[in-house]
Amino acid sequence: MLCVRTGGGSRLRLSLPFSNGFEKMIHSLFLINCSGDIFLEKHWKSVVSQSVCDYFFEAQEKAADVENVPPVISTPHHYLISIYRDKLFFVSVIQTEVPPLFVIEFLHRVADTFQDYFGECSEAAIKDNVVIVYELLEEMLDNGFPLATESNILKELIKPPTILRSVVNSITGSSNVGDTLPTGQLSNIPWRRAGVKYTNNEAYFDVVEEIDAIIDKSGSTVFAEIQGVIDACIKLSGMPDLSLSFMNPRLLDDVSFHPCIRFKRWESERVLSFIPPDGNFRLISYRVSSQNLVAIPVYVKHSISFKENSSCGRFDITIGPKQNMGKTIEGITVTVHMPKVVLNMNLTPTQGSYTFDPVTKVLTWDVGKITPQKLPSLKGLVNLQSGAPKPEENPSLNIQFKIQQLAISGLKVNRLDMYGEKYKPFKGVKYVTKAGKFQVRT
């Protein structure tokens, strides 16, 4: 068979590309940073040379933009499936047919786990904790097939790093690695560990709704939809069995559940009944159907124009509240990707501050709160590259905002009951509405 020379000069035996076509799932993983350095590699089967990443770099070069690197790349002997997260590429090497989503979903789960363990999923964090990363990857995947991906189980196997623990470990010589099988692994509720104890028993739910919308030039809604999630933070002792009910569960059109939720109860009674994992997790995510009329909390008045044969243009946008259910809209940010011919912008905001990056041509206006008495606006001149034709299209405005204490769909939690444990937990629900992919075409 062919031999490939590796950098160190040692000859590695490559497996026959055809004779073992049965090697499935994830063969190797490479972590690559933005500047194209492979800073971590892990192999679950025989070693695959780093040079396989050249195909990835080639695709990356072709794509021009990191966002456009195709997630699936075919090379002569392998397939590369990659994800892009937090300025890092996770590139997995696959040898044979596998559902690509399987790999993608798993890679995201790996990134989530890093985030969970180190607080951030960055090159520095991974490099600092390379041993834990290795231990984690070892547990998460066996022979390329996912083994333990539940955060609760992993944390029992490998303790997350804390300053205290590293100090203790260095003195006592004890380790981060657990030596018993996590209880969850064997039970029917693999997501929860046994023997959880808290002095304050608390259960918090955040109902977060995001409005995805496309508003056209004239201000009418082309498309609007509400996507919601309920994130939970449960710190309850023992094995609590919770059921969460809504005032208006029919609103939820399409729901996806955390595995802990009993599907049958939901089907029959529209009640979320579950034994929760310990800690933070996403309970459900849902969509409120687009058939329902979606309230759009803000409106934008805009007038952007580029003069023909002149090197300047006008830019004027004003934001105002609309259908905001009497709540204040805060945290407004407007982001505009200006056309390439724009050189600079001279604007005056009546409120907040703006920045324009002449390299990426991104205008960001941090508005803050809307006060109905004086609507925030941003006005001024746009400098264009002289001689270039005027832009074909006006840029679209991407708007971010936040409304506290409101679920825009009107979803309301009715009550939370707990069974199975004696104590009385502290319960709390928080509602937030945010802009999702909220875009105004101009």
Added chain:
Amino acid sequence: MSSNSFAYNEQSGGGEATELGQEAASTISPSGAFGLFSSDMKKNEDLKQMLESNKDSAKLDAMKRIVGMIAKGKNASELFPAVVKNVASKNIEIKKLVYVYLVRYAEEQQDLALLSISTFQRALKDPNQLIRASALRVLSSIRVPIIVPIMMLAIKEASADLSPYVRKNAAHAIQKLYSLDPEQKEMLIEIIEKLLKDKSTLVAGSVVMAFEEVCPDRIDLIHKNYRKLCNLLVDVEEWGQVVIIHMLTRYARTQFVSPWKEGDGLEDNEKDFYDSDEEQKEKADKRKRPYTMDPDHRLLIRNTKPLLQSRNAAVVMAVAQLYWHIAPKSEAGIISKSLVRLLRSNREVQYIVLQNIATMSIQRKGMFEPYLKSFYVRSTDPTMIKILKLEILTNLANEANISTLLREFQTYVKSQDKQFAAATIQTIGRCATSITEVSDTCLNGLVCLLSNRDEIVVAESVVVIKKLLQMQPIQHGEIIKHMAKLLDSITVPVARASILWLIGENCERVPKIAPDVLRKTAKSFTSEDDLVKLQILNLGAKLYLTNSKQTKLLTQYILNLGKYDQNYDIRDRTRFIRQLIVPNEKSGALSKYAKKIFLAQKPAPLLESPFKDRDHFQLGTLSHTLNTKATGYLELSNWPEVAPDPSVRNVEVIELAKEWTPAGKAKKENPDEKFYSESEEEEDSSESSSDSESASGSESGEDEEEDHSGDSGEDSGESGSESEAGKGRAAKHAKARGKGDSKDVDKEKENSKSSESSSGESSSIEESSSDSESESESESESESRTITKAKEKKTKQDRNPLTKDVSLLDLDDFNPVSSPVVLPTPALSPSLIADLEGLNLSATSSVISVSTPVFVPGKTHVLLHRMSGKGLAAHYFFPRQPCIFGDKMVSVQITLNNTTDQKIENIHVGGKKLPMGMQMHVFNPIESLEPAGSITVSVGIDFCDSTQTASFQLCTKDDCFSVNIQPPVGELLLPVAMSEKDFKKEQGMLSGMNETSTTIIAAPQNFASSVILQKVVNVANVGVVPSGQDNVHRFAAKTVHSGSLMLVTVELKEGSTAQLIINTEKTVIGSVLLRELKPVLSQGKSPGEQKGLRSEMETEPKPSTLLSSWHQTPSEDKSVLAPMCASEDARALTSGAHGVVARTQKQTLLWGHPRRWWAVWTDFLEVISAKALHDETPPGLFQNFTYTLLPLETESVEVQGVKLEQVTINWHFPVIKIFYETEKSPIRLAHRANFGGVESETISSRTILTVGTLRPRFLRDARCFRPVLLRVALVRTLLCELAFLYQGKENLAHVGDSSNSARPEGVNLEDAASHQGRAGVDGAEVQTPAACLQSLPFKDVIVLQNTFI
């Protein structure tokens, strides 16, 4: 490096800080650390010291640093000895890190890795399940072939572990072992079969994964577990769900009839079993519709539905594809909502999901129409997502929504993302063709875009308008005029070429403008792009033919320019056009038709979705995403016309039936009842005489009968009581009370056992209440037999009733004639056979009589060489005599020689190291052996029917020598005499998985009866079965240990092939024997030929002999390719040719002589291209092929003095790329390439050579070039035609035969080509492929079916 380790480093002191600095520096170039090698050495020394210290903290620190090195891809292999010592460390973290290290480097340092094995073996027995599991994980991850038997043993044990977690790991280990040593397949399948029965949700996903990897074709293993898997599915962890769903999709497609088409479904025999509420509904439905879905089919669809709600995108996608592929069309709609939900996810998930939606939306628009707006494009989407969304929007467009969509498209066209804008224009073009109502609107809109400022937009519009106009034969003079004006301003070559082509096509409609355009372009000809030049030539030719008065001079001017163009394409075209249109004496009949050729009505291009033909890939697969068959892709089979027997899944039927059957209903008379009662009576009468074992056997068989045939909800318990009443055999039951009880309990156990495994809806309450009494009575008694019976039961289930009939009647008196029925059927796995041996043996031996060996080969094997034995030499041979020491032993004769000049005293066998189960009977110690004396002793070894080595020590007075005896598989047999009739009967019983076969190719003289006989008996100790046919030779034997039959058949076929078939229960031995027999039988295959080939290889090949042979492998792709890489056959193919092309649907391998690989490839390329030109095969067929060039055997490829390490050719239509890895500069290959220019660019270590760009336009226009191209590449085209001509025909080897004789020695391709060319011109007739074949200069053209692209 971990920050922690910085802290540790301070305590370990010394010069370490500097080292760390160096290490940090070297991270920048992980692989290029060559320069830092010396410092590496130093650092490693330091690590070694730390590892050898007795402080755990230092060790841990060192290990952490080493893991850091591994993570960066740095070589840490030299630390292996130091690290491996710590494998037994008490500290669990050190241990884990050592494991990490071991798994990474064990493959490189196999000998040292063996040191750690015993630690794992110990850990495998640890009381802590986590430690057991992780030991198994590491043990199985160490890719060291030597430990395969240990791994096998460990897996076997772990698969029976009490902890499901360990069993799960065992399932993973199966895959690892299989990839390490595929030979173990049979044994692994056994374990998989066992684990499939596991009812733990933890195990299910992993074992199905193992199943998919090891034996995805053994769908029969799933039958019994199908319902269990369906029911467990919801509780399996999410990754397992994906795998199981994919597997069940495949399963469903083979086992159920299509729910899609109207028409008669199968009459469902199972109906009565499933009288649950749902099934009642089903039945009600059935009255309305002729088709009834199999309840199992329904079960799968119903149980997967909740998973659409999963948070895991892969699970949702898996369910979606399941619904798409197996649910009734009306029900598939529910998946669209969930898929649309996934679009909120990450970009990568979106990408895959959108691709799948695109494919679905072509076939069933309705599914996604309600979600049209979810596919609206946002300016912030990445381009690839935008384009996919656009694709879906186009697919969903219809009369109703087109106006909304067009408005949306208007926004997109203005997008700053020009690639996206261009795609939108294409989309508008597609909408215009598919929805005729809006085609005018679209065309107008596109024309408006012509005045757009952006060139890309304008160019794309031109191209699309050209296509639209071509499709509509209506006059569009105005638009053409407008476009002619644009020619002044547009610079994009594609657009210019499109306009020119359009004008040329319509030159008669715009008579004034066309010549003017030609005039203008003639001026700029030299500075135009090649693409445009070709079109100028075309335009010139067309005008010359229609309006020669005005344009004659202009055209000639252009032709003159073209004649001296740099690009040979243009020169060719010029030459061709000149010959065709300018009349002169040489031009023949063709120029008369010039006008017809040039101005023929050209078919309009079809604007189609690129996702149109993707639906033949299973959705959600990698192959679907890539639109090319990925390695290991399993084709989804078509629905069977008639559903296979649904009762094979009936393992839980007994209690399911009970649960579902209303009490009264089960009491109906069973037509088979009588028969069973009789058999029971029969058994009854003989009960006292037969031993309990056989009685219980027959009883369970009978139970099985009832279960099996019972199409009502009859369970055994009930039937027992019923027959009591109905047949009045109460007396018998009373008599056999105790026994009957135990029998009931047995059944009971069965039932409850299977009910557990079936689902949560356990149903044995009813039973247990009725039988609880007897259960307690005879529990202990029955327990021991339960397992045996359970197994036995399965054994019998698959048998047809007739055989059973016999078995029931005859089991008691062991009639030799009927006894074959006792032999296990194909459905048995070897393990079951082993269990049943006790029953079988007596019966088997009565029909099989051991005969004397036909032939005793004198071949001796060296046991102990005199050099290593200090003068004592030992040889052994197999005398093929029944062993006197024991029935199950193979007798071995050992000859001892004394080659010293002294006496050797006290020769005896010392310690024995035998694998489990093996036994050895040793010889009596020999007191002394004189110098030069020799003595022969015989020993008996029970090899347990395996080829495992028996190791023992041969001791003398002074020394001990370890020696091994490894039996050839042929010696594990005893010859058997049987008649041909018996043979056939036995063979019939041993079909299916008990049969292995292969095809042998050998010279005819080797197929003489005596030769075959001689060869077979030489290899194996088999008896000859007299044969009535001349061309079939049969041999029979039984294995020494278990007495299983081993039937060998050699069937001579037409030509020089023969079929070798081996039937045996001992499939492992069978396949080993097959492997050994095969080379022997094909041995000496035409020795003369081989020699000839070799001499040809040795002589320096003529460079002009470009392509000498094509070998195409059949389309079973990898299964064929794999052996081709390594096996002797492949080498034979290779050596017989100067270049070999092996191709499958996805990959093509070219083996060429190192010096000629390039030539081979060039020719291959040309053939394909010629094919494309010639047959107008849609170019899509050529897309994305990757060709890998492999150098011959060990030689590496060298071209022009540059060594190529790996060469890969990637044909991503229309661009052909060659990748190769080389240490030196790229090679100039320009003069070799016949298509386009060669550009080369160097990307990192790999050089990419872009060879030729075949543009679709070129292909299309080239149609009129056919005669010329045929001349130029005649030979290649012919070859191509051959491939097509013989496509699908069976006996393709004949092609090779005929050409073989016709080969003119030494004629090279060039000569032949010119020769052919002349023939083509002179004869003025197109030769038939067959005629051309006669003169092909190829030695052997073997074109196999169905492989050419």
